[in-house]
Amino acid sequence: MIATESLSKRFPRVTALDRLSVDIGPGVTGLVGANGAGKSTLIKILLGLSPASEGRAEVLGLDVATKGSTIRERVGYMPEHDCLPPDVSATEFVVHMARMSGLPPTSARERTADTLRHVGLYEERYRPIGGYSTGMKQRVKLAQALVHDPELVFLDEPTNGLDPVGRDDMLGLIRRVHTDFGISVLVTSHLLGELERTCDHVVVVDGGKLLRSSATTDFTQTTTTLAVEVTDTDEHPDGTAALRDELAARGIGTESGSGLPGAGHVLLLTADGEETYDVVRDAVADLGLGLVRMEQRRHQIAEVFRVEESGGTRPGDGTAPTGRPAAGASPSQPDPQKKEEARNGG
Numbered sequence: 001m002i003a004t005e006s007l008s009k010r011f012p013r014v015t016a017l018d019r020l021s022v023d024i025g026p027g028v029t030g031l032v033g034a035n036g037a038g039k040s041t042l043i044k045i046l047l048g049l050s051p052a053s054e055g056r057a058e059v060l061g062l063d064v065a066t067k068g069s070t071i072r073e074r075v076g077y078m079p080e081h082d083c084l085p086p087d088v089s090a091t092e093f094v095v096h097m098a099r100m101s102g103l104p105p106t107s108a109r110e111r112t113a114d115t116l117r118h119v120g121l122y123e124e125r126y127r128p129i130g131g132y133s134t135g136m137k138q139r140v141k142l143a144q145a146l147v148h149d150p151e152l153v154f155l156d157e158p159t160n161g162l163d164p165v166g167r168d169d170m171l172g173l174i175r176r177v178h179t180d181f182g183i184s185v186l187v188t189s190h191l192l193g194e195l196e197r198t199c200d201h202v203v204v205v206d207g208g209k210l211l212r213s214s215a216t217t218d219f220t221q222t223t224t225t226l227a228v229e230v231t232d233t234d235e236h237p238d239g240t241a242a243l244r245d246e247l248a249a250r251g252i253g254t255e256s257g258s259g260l261p262g263a264g265h266v267l268l269l270t271a272d273g274e275e276t277y278d279v280v281r282d283a284v285a286d287l288g289l290g291l292v293r294m295e296q297r298r299h300q301i302a303e304v305f306r307v308e309e310s311g312g313t314r315p316g317d318g319t320a321p322t323g324r325p326a327a328g329a330s331p332s333q334p335d336p337q338k339k340e341e342a343r344n345g346g
């Protein structure tokens, strides 16, 4: 779908992409990196909107340097920043974008209705966009990227500005773009954690350089750690504590799974072969507790980076590779240099 070879982009004072070579196949691919890592720059080059300083790139087998307009006919693009006209309705805007992509009037209207329904906009699609919430605006941006039935879409930070529920909804929608319509997706984010549930493949960039490109499952190998969760009973009002003591008596040390879903009720222990499962099962049964789950943990992507940087631990989960805090953790600051360049017309 996408191939770049030693692709570089230099601005007067910044190298946004530095000899980036990567191959991206069909499916949902996450492009992850901290603010300023070069994600938006890469997308603009792939769309033929901005020339590379060096190297080459192909999208759907087409050279980005010479076939930009053909690429844009076959690829959808959801830009990062707010760019919607406030005075028109979602329907008017998306029909307009469909017409711009070459659809005749009737199919532009039909496709618009289908696409807006697919992204979850119903009656509100007739109201002016200016009154929409951030989540609704993100859905309109997604709809206009899909309306001409592209083979591939580039989604630049589609979860930006959304609360956790809105983010989950958007990630579900993105997954369905591929599963329901067979459209391949390149989605950027600076939150490593959110990509592991959505993407088949993850490409990590840092300072314009490729850090890693792998299947998501390669990032998230299973570990030997077992997570165990049990119910409380009248006899054992704190079932977790009772199990911890019982397992200690049977020679198995545990620690609490703080930071995990259900933290405080989850015990973590090292599985020493099949017998460990039997010991835990017997201990739970002897105490008369209910076993909610006993599962082998997988690495989370953020943990992989902590390990790979060996010695360079990062504050909290979900941080981008450079260790700068992710936007979900603290509001991302505008890049002063970028603003200055923009003012200078850079």
Ligand SMILES: Nc1ncnc2c1ncn2[C@@H]1O[C@H](COP(=O)(O)OP(=O)(O)OP(=O)(O)O)[C@@H](O)[C@H]1O
Residues within 6 Å of the ligand: 011, 012, 014, 015, 016, 033, 034, 035, 036, 037, 038, 039, 040, 041, 042, 080, 157, 335, 337, 338, 341, 342, 346
């Ligand atoms: N038009 C421009 N002129 C000068 N520098 C630019 C320009 N566009 C981007 N840059 C710089 O290139 C680097 C990469 O920017 P880019 O927008 O690609 O990053 P990003 O990974 O998409 O991050 P973000 O999510 O913050 O946009 C940054 O240092 C940025 O300041």
